[in-house]
Amino acid sequence: MIKFLDLKAINDSFEPELSQAVKRVINSGWYLLGKENEAFEQEYASFIGTKHCIGVGNGLDALRLIFKAYIEMGIMQEGDEVIVPANTYIASILAISDNRLIPVLVEPDINTYNIDPFLVEEKITKRTKAIMIVHLYGQNAMNAEIQTLAYKHNLKIIEDNAQAVGCFYADIRTGSLGDAAGHSFYPGKNLGAIGDGGAVTCNNEKLASVIRALANYGSTKKYVNDYQGLNSRLDEIQAAFLRVKLKRLDADNQRRREIAQYYIENIVHPNIILPFAKGQKQITNSHIFHLFVIRTPQRDQLQQYLTKNGIQTLIHYPIPPHKQLAYMEWNGMSFPVTEKIHNEVLSLPISPVMTDIEVRKVTEILRTFVTLK
Numbered sequence: 001m002i003k004f005l006d007l008k009a010i011n012d013s014f015e016p017e018l019s020q021a022v023k024r025v026i027n028s029g030w031y032l033l034g035k036e037n038e039a040f041e042q043e044y045a046s047f048i049g050t051k052h053c054i055g056v057g058n059g060l061d062a063l064r065l066i067f068k069a070y071i072e073m074g075i076m077q078e079g080d081e082v083i084v085p086a087n088t089y090i091a092s093i094l095a096i097s098d099n100r101l102i103p104v105l106v107e108p109d110i111n112t113y114n115i116d117p118f119l120v121e122e123k124i125t126k127r128t129k130a131i132m133i134v135h136l137y138g139q140n141a142m143n144a145e146i147q148t149l150a151y152k153h154n155l156k157i158i159e160d161n162a163q164a165v166g167c168f169y170a171d172i173r174t175g176s177l178g179d180a181a182g183h184s185f186y187p188g189k190n191l192g193a194i195g196d197g198g199a200v201t202c203n204n205e206k207l208a209s210v211i212r213a214l215a216n217y218g219s220t221k222k223y224v225n226d227y228q229g230l231n232s233r234l235d236e237i238q239a240a241f242l243r244v245k246l247k248r249l250d251a252d253n254q255r256r257r258e259i260a261q262y263y264i265e266n267i268v269h270p271n272i273i274l275p276f277a278k279g280q281k282q283i284t285n286s287h288i289f290h291l292f293v294i295r296t297p298q299r300d301q302l303q304q305y306l307t308k309n310g311i312q313t314l315i316h317y318p319i320p321p322h323k324q325l326a327y328m329e330w331n332g333m334s335f336p337v338t339e340k341i342h343n344e345v346l347s348l349p350i351s352p353v354m355t356d357i358e359v360r361k362v363t364e365i366l367r368t369f370v371t372l373k
C-alpha cells in the first residue's frame with residue numbers, strides 16, 4: 001500500500017540524530033524554556049528571515065497569541081473585524097473568534113485555492129483591522145493586491161504559515177511577509193515535531209515581547225504577571241527535534257516539488273484538474289506542496305478507486321468552516337467557490353520519502369481511472 005504520509009519513514013530518515021537530540025534533552029534535566037528552545041528560536045527566525053521568533057505550544061496558539069497581543073497593545077479590540085479566507089482549515093478562523101474578533105469570510109480564487117484578492121476590498125469596513133492570509137496547501141498567498149489594500153486601509157497582515165514553512169514569495173520567505181505569522185509543527189506538517197509545536201515570527205520587538213509574556217502566563221519575570229496570559233510553550237524535546245529537521249527542510253521541500261512536477265506532467269485525465277490549472281507548468285519555490293491537491297467532480301468515486309488499488313488519499317477538507325456546527329450562525333451563508341472546492345478536492349500522497357516507483361504507480365493508476373455514469 002502507498003501511504004498518504006509515512007511519518008515513521010520520515011522520522012527514521014533523520015536517525016540517529018533525532019534520538020540523540022531527545023536523549024540530550026532527557027539527560028539535561030531541563031525540559032521547558034531552556035537552551036534548545038532558545039537555539040531553535042534563533043535558528044528559525046534566521047531561516048524565516050525575521051528578527052523575532054517565539055516558540056509556542058501549537059499552530060492554533062501561535063495565531064491566537066498574535067491577536068491576543070494586539071488586543072493587549074490596544075491595536076485591536078473586541079468586535080473588530082479580521083478578513084480571512086472562507087476556504088481554510090478551521091484553526092485560522094478559531095484564532096480570530098477566540099479573541100472575540102469577528103472573522104469576515106472571503107471566497108478563494110478557484111485556481112490557487114487561496115483568498116481572492118479582488119474580493120477583499122468590498123468586505124473592508126471601519127472596523128476591519130487585519131487581513132489573515134493562509135498559504136493553503138503550501139502555496140504562497142501574498143500578492144501585490146493584498147499588500148496595496150493593507151497599506152491603503154492601514155490593516156495588519158497576519159500570515160497563517162502552518163502549511164507553508166519554507167515557502168517563498170519572490171525571494172522572501174512566507175512568515176516574514178506581513179506583520180506577524182503563525183507556524184505549526186504538528187507532526188504531519190512539512191516541519192513536523194513528535195507532538196504539538198508552533199511558533200510566532202515577527203519583526204516588531206514590542207509585539208514579540210507581549211506574545212512571549214502571554215504564552216507564559218502573562219509573565220515577564222518569574223512570578224510577576226503583566227497580562228492575563230496562557231500557558232503555551234514549545235518544550236525542549238520538540239525544539240531539539242525540530243532543530244535536527246530544520247537543517248534538511250529546504251531539501252525535503254525540493255523533493256516534494258520534484259514529485260509535484262512529475263504528477264503535473266504525467267497525470268493526464270480529462271476529469272482531473274491539477275494544481276496550476278491555468279496552464280502554468282513550471283513549479284517554483286512559491287509552493288512547498290504540503291499537500292498535492294487535485295480536483296474532480298467524481299471525487300468520492302476516485303477516492304474509492306484509489307483505495308481499492310492500494311493508494312491512500314485524504315480530503316482537505318470535507319466540510320467548510322461556514323457549514324460547521326461550531327459556526328452555526330454562518331450555516332445559511334453561501335460561498336459557492338469554497339463549497340465547490342470542498343466537494344471536489346482530493347489530496348494525493350506526497351512526501352520527501354516517497355520513491356520514484358511509488359510516484360509512478362500513483363500516476364499510472366490515476367490515468368486508468370474510468371468515470372462511471
Ligand SMILES: *Cc1c(COP(=O)(O)O)cnc(C)c1O
Nearest residue numbers: 058059060089091092162184186
Ligand atoms: C495545522 C494548521 C493550523 C493549526 O496548527 P496546529 O499546530 O495543528 O494547532 C492552523 N492553520 C492551518 C492552515 C493549518 O493547516
